[in-house]
Amino acid sequence: MTTIYDIAKKSGYSITTVSKVLNHHPNVSEKAKEKVLAAVEELNYMPNSTARTLATKKSWMIGVVFNEHLDIGIAHPFFGQVIEGAKKHLEFYNYDLLLVSRNLDTKRSYSDHLLRRGVDGVIVINLSPDDKEVKKIHEASIPAVYIDMALEKANIVQSDNVQGSMLAVDYLYELGHRKIAHIAGNSSTFVARERILGYQQAMGKYSLPIPDGYIVDGGYYASEGGRKAMVQLLAHTERPTAVFVSGDYMAIGAMEAVKDARLRIPEDISIIGFDDISVAKYTAPPLTTVRQEKELIGRQAAMLLLDEINGLLKGPLARKIPVRLVKRGSCIQMSGISNT
The missing domain is CATH 1.10.260.40 (lambda repressor-like DNA-binding domains)
Structure with missing residues (x-):
């Protein structure tokens, strides 16, 4: 040995x-x-974990709390890859992960569970800052990093959601689209609000109107929510020629609604998603989307957390991870309109 x-x-x-x-x-x-x-x-x-724990007075355990609404746990492509990114970095320093889904058992206090296990730190993903248990973790004297959340005096890691939304609208505008609608995530979530803001700012930059009904709440990023939201947009008196969707699962549902209406993608309506989940390249047509660097988000969160555990941070830090547009086949140049 x-x-x-x-x-x-x-x-x-x-x-x-x-x-x-x-x-x-x-x-x-x-x-x-x-x-x-x-x-x-x-x-x-x-290393021998028992000896290491006694010698360092650490548990060598990191708690990870995440909040997903599709009831698929870490099989969710966003959470799975974020957690994998954190796991790879933390394992290099011989830490183990203790995973807790906020939705698996709402009667159990996950904050008490983590604190009782004596974890050395916590990564919290996509929960509401108003959640009483988030507040309990935040107020406890335990190192923590929060992903995709708005929380004062806390270590934060997030994608540049505003910029990502602007990239989507910029691209659609370059293709000649002027009637651009948005299928948003549930407005109670930080990510949804940030992406709505980016959409609104980009539309304002080009002096494009946002008619009533052009921003539709698609719910918690499920395909069915995207499908229902697209049905509403297709019935709009000013039917959009392009739709920016706040998540790829919703975008896939939106594509189904377009096909059910016997319309073509992208000839009749262009669609852009957000996330770049693994199936996005296999839709028909392949989905243009804004790519989040999901493993990088997890890795940055793990690095921040270890720095706090080891007393290397002078104060709370916020890190914003760049995104990029991945162009595939679900968008098209509007006929008769130049991209200038």
Whole structure:
């Protein structure tokens, strides 16, 4: 069995330096860190968790709380990839994850459960800042990072949702579209509000009107909500030529509604989604969408959390992750209109 002494011998550094690297100590050079971690990986070192807990007074456990409304847990492509990104980084520093879904058992206090387990920190994903249990975590003396939430005096990681929405509208405008509608997520969520704001700002930039009924609430990012919202838009007296949808699942439902109405995508109506989930490239036609770097979001959250656990943060930080437009086949140039 590989020991810390083997790591020291392999890397050429002292046991003290190896211990500092393994425990994420700040006073270690990058060169030492790289050599020690390379030795850890090469020798497949696995520390004794019981001894490590006693020596460091840490549980080496990170709690992850997420809130998804499709009842599919971490099979959800957004949450699954965000959590995987965090997991990969945290496992490198020998942390384990304790996953709790906010919707799995609403009678149980997940905050008490996490605090009772003595986790060293918590990553909270897509919950309301008004949730009493979020407040309990925020007010507790425990390191925490919040993803896709608006919370004061807290570490925050989020995609640039406003910019993503503007990229979508910019592209549709370049293609000649002027009647651009928006299928939003539930307005109670931070992400939905940010994407609505980006849509409104982009429409304002081009002095494009937003008629009543052009922003439709598609609910909690399910395909059925997108389908129902698109039915409403297709019945609008000023039927849009393009629709920006706040999530790919909703966009897929919207596409189904267009086909049910015997209309064509993109010839009769162009559609853009948001997320770039794995199935987006396999829809018919393939879905143009705004890509979130989901694993990067998780990795950044894990890095922030470890910095707070190890006392490296001077105060709360907010990190905004860039997004990009992925052009596929669900949008088309309007005939007779140039892109200038």
